Amino acid sequence: SSSSHLPFSMAAQEPIPIYTSLDKLYSDLGNAATHAVRWNNLAEAFEKQFGRKPAYIARAPGRVNLIGEHIDYALFGVLPAAIEPDILIACAPQTTAIPSPGHVHAHNLQPQYKARSFAPMRRDSVSEDHVHLKEWDLAINRRELHWESYVKAGYYGVLNRFFPLTEVARSEIAPAPIPVDLLVTGTVPAGSGLSSSAAMVVASTLVFLAVNGKLDGVTKGTLTEMAMENEKRVGVNSGGMDQAASVISTPASALYVSFFPKLSASPIPLPSHAVFILANSLVMSEKAVHARTRYNLRVVETLAGARALAHSLGVHVGPKERVTLREVVGRLGGEPEAGWDESEEGIASLRDALGKALAGAEALKSGRPDEEGLTMDEMVARSGLGAADFHEVYLSWIDVEATYFQLHKRTKHVLSEALRVLDFRAVCQRAAADAAELVHETALKELGALMDASMESCSTLCECSCPELDLLARLAREAGAYGSRVTGAGWGGCTVSLVPEDRVEGFITQLRATYPAYKDIGDEDIKEIVFATKPSSGACVYEFT
Numbered sequence: 001s002s003s004s005h006l007p008f009s010m011a012a013q014e015p016i017p018i019y020t021s022l023d024k025l026y027s028d029l030g031n032a033a034t035h036a037v038r039w040n041n042l043a044e045a046f047e048k049q050f051g052r053k054p055a056y057i058a059r060a061p062g063r064v065n066l067i068g069e070h071i072d073y074a075l076f077g078v079l080p081a082a083i084e085p086d087i088l089i090a091c092a093p094q095t096t097a098i099p100s101p102g103h104v105h106a107h108n109l110q111p112q113y114k115a116r117s118f119a120p121m122r123r124d125s126v127s128e129d130h131v132h133l134k135e136w137d138l139a140i141n142r143r144e145l146h147w148e149s150y151v152k153a154g155y156y157g158v159l160n161r162f163f164p165l166t167e168v169a170r171s172e173i174a175p176a177p178i179p180v181d182l183l184v185t186g187t188v189p190a191g192s193g194l195s196s197s198a199a200m201v202v203a204s205t206l207v208f209l210a211v212n213g214k215l216d217g218v219t220k221g222t223l224t225e226m227a228m229e230n231e232k233r234v235g236v237n238s239g240g241m242d243q244a245a246s247v248i249s250t251p252a253s254a255l256y257v258s259f260f261p262k263l264s265a266s267p268i269p270l271p272s273h274a275v276f277i278l279a280n281s282l283v284m285s286e287k288a289v290h291a292r293t294r295y296n297l298r299v300v301e302t303l304a305g306a307r308a309l310a311h312s313l314g315v316h317v318g319p320k321e322r323v324t325l326r327e328v329v330g331r332l333g334g335e336p337e338a339g340w341d342e343s344e345e346g347i348a349s350l351r352d353a354l355g356k357a358l359a360g361a362e363a364l365k366s367g368r369p370d371e372e373g374l375t376m377d378e379m380v381a382r383s384g385l386g387a388a389d390f391h392e393v394y395l396s397w398i399d400v401e402a403t404y405f406q407l408h409k410r411t412k413h414v415l416s417e418a419l420r421v422l423d424f425r426a427v428c429q430r431a432a433a434d435a436a437e438l439v440h441e442t443a444l445k446e447l448g449a450l451m452d453a454s455m456e457s458c459s460t461l462c463e464c465s466c467p468e469l470d471l472l473a474r475l476a477r478e479a480g481a482y483g484s485r486v487t488g489a490g491w492g493g494c495t496v497s498l499v500p501e502d503r504v505e506g507f508i509t510q511l512r513a514t515y516p517a518y519k520d521i522g523d524e525d526i527k528e529i530v531f532a533t534k535p536s537s538g539a540c541v542y543e544f545t
Ligand code: NG1
Pocket: 065, 068, 069, 070, 071, 072, 073, 192, 193, 194, 195, 196, 197, 198, 231, 236, 237, 238, 239, 240, 241, 242, 287, 487, 488, 489, 490
């Protein structure tokens, strides 16, 4: 794809870390003893299952998003950080007598996830003059996703990028993907907004690259883009925040990830006394199941909002162009083709244009007293396109369902949230430049206020919260948090709260006593439900020698 030729920012140009020393690996990951136990267990279980040692183990962490929700697919910058919980996948080439190309035995250490076997099929497609083989297919059933669907999603990109089914590749000498045994284990809770899905897809992409000898020259940026492409295979049209965070993060920092005009990522130091506590609402966020009415609908509303905003402000957009809000903001502010850079002036220009767009977004209201949003016909009218063109550009490629489309609310959410990310980033940078205690205290309060404002916007404008998350965030503030908000897609999953270092224990105790779903949870179990998290390092591979 053309995007793979775009230059990446520095952090994204680094190679994927490949370790051959476990000591070095554990010390880089921090918390060495805990990691040692998990990695050893996995290697031993692999040997028991398959009768030989693994060749590689890939690690990909989950992530917390500190601020910037539902704006990555509008191509605005976000501020996630990798967390310590992660997915590990051990693998080795199969040793069967008659291997079928690329066959996979996938096992999972968690007993509820049953073992699966699958092999890539060649999907033929007929061109004008002759039949040629176009793509590897792993038959992911989007209506019925299983744990191995995410393993398959990662495999797709490796197959189609490194084993392309062209005429040449059909010849005898073309290398075929090798058959693989793999074993998965993970500590990222599923459906909790901590991106277990992206961690699975990144780890899977990595093991298939490694076992096929294709890791050389793969940068963090390339892996991020592959994982972004791959994750779309499970049917959620997500942005690239989770994959970037899982791949590019470094310890002790958040990662500012922006997507326009190219993927760019840079570490942002966090104030030293900042402790981020994750609290699981215990409401499962079933994003893939509800994609038509939730996540993918937000994607469409945000895109239609961009079109309507451009139309109402007189910003030029070609009729077939599916322009994002970030692009509309750029055109509104006269952004140069190479994009505003991240210098003070660049950021000031972006802010300025965001402000104008935000004012312009008021025109997207329905004008009815109930402010119910726009009907399909009204939305089409606001776009300035004919119905046929609108359907082709905005609805034909994605499956969504709604009676009213909330262009005003969603657009206002995205633009204001994009500004909050820039504010959050600026506070962190200012605090890093001045070590004085007092400044940090001020900084923490400012960050907390931004998180609260983000929560309010997620709840009322993006409408990606739920009563339990609203309650949990309020209880967190009452328990002493500077600020608290939903993290990830929402509709369940976790909140993230910024808590003063010396109040962590009291905070957790009070939350346990006040959030109804925590009342019957024991001392051991609660540790996986409410826990402090340190920004951790991104994905890596260990090679057995
Ligand atoms: P989670 O909560 O990890 O599924 C999703 C998207 C992100 C982003 C957030 C909302 C995926 C893989 N990730 O995160 O890209 O849009 O929602 O900010 O769908």
